[in-house]
Amino acid sequence: MLVLTRKKGESLIIGEGVEITIVDISEGKVRIAIDAPKEVQIIRSEVKKGIEDENKSATSEAAIDQLKKLKKTSKK
């Protein structure tokens, strides 16, 4: 993994068209500005992790017998 140091106001470029600028640093937080083509999606890591965990719950917990108690009418 590449680790590098940037100061407030400095930036770096990743691949083609993604530029990350350090906007502000204070009280243990860093504000960053990201300039990227609109087809590049930017997601907070914890959001992705939450979705992975929820997907794992969906495949492991499926209580099919419980499901049969529910009404079918509201499906479509």
Place this chain on the structure above:
Amino acid sequence: MKLTTTNFGEIDIDESALINFEEGIPGFENVRRFALLQDDEMIVDWLQGIDEDIAFPVINPFAVKEDYEFKIPEGDINKLKIDRHEDILIYSIVVIPEDIKDIRTNLQAPIIINAKEKLGKQIILDDRYPLRYEFYEKVGA
């Protein structure tokens, strides 16, 4: 083709109807091919993995959240080769816990399927909709 599954036993699958998730599904990146099993007896349909025996229960999110709406990000429209909205199927993944009253679905990351191209992807929306949306009162007996 015949497929042996944990949830449904041995089932017959039409290979030409398989849906390709080219990036897998978050947490299951190695599973690329899925069959959509429509189940007339249950409130959910199922996305059954072909490369691995996993099954996601999925629901029509608009049935449990009437005012659900979102824009598919442009990058995803390109990846799924979408050019007509009639070709799209939208689902959200359901978690069915032992206590059925806690049944919930993921409105933050719906599944988009381009039925014409047989391409699918779980897309990630902004934070407007919850990861865990409980909907028992919409379907409870």
